[in-house]
Amino acid sequence: MSRQASQDTTPELAVRRLLYASGHRYRLHRPVPGLPRRTIDIAFPGLKIAVFLDGCFWHGCPQHATHPKANADWWRQKLNRNITRDLETTERLRTDGWTVLRFWEHEAPSDVAERVATAVADARRPHHS
Structure with a gap:
């Protein structure tokens, strides 16, 4: 597990380059305010946009998640905790006024970058009340 990259993954680098x-x-x-040991993969702090690129295995992708057979109960609990932590992180940021964008590692980097760019452009657009 310790060899598994948790940041600067190939999909993350591709999206960042674009x-x-x-x-x-x-x-x-960037650290998630009020939640120790949790970080935002790509943050636009001034606009309060948080982008997460979640690995299919570690974060429970409905399309690609696998469940190890060895030590199955331990893995189920571990992966369920990850999913719960993701939900808590998203909720905390949204409560603090952030726009949270979550993507799976299997999504095309160009699609992810385009959706992030759209959210940034929308956030920069003046809002009239």
């Missing part, structure tokens, strides 16, 4: 190439500037691995 965002940067299109002129977007962001912060990496």
Whole structure:
């Protein structure tokens, strides 16, 4: 498990390259306020946009998640805790006024970057009450 990259994964790097190439500037691995040891993969702090690129195995992708046979109960509990933690993190950020965007590692980086860019553009647009 310790060899598994938790940040700077291949999908994350691909999305970051596309965002940067299109002129977007962001912060990496920003702490989630009030939740120790949790970080936002790609953050736009001024706009309060948090982007997470979740691994299919570790975060329970409905399409691709697998369940190890060896030590099955331990793994089920571990992976369920990850899913619960993701929900808590999303809820905490939304309560604090953040827009939370979550993507699976299998999603095309160009699609992810496009959706993030759209959210950034929407957040920058003046809102009239």
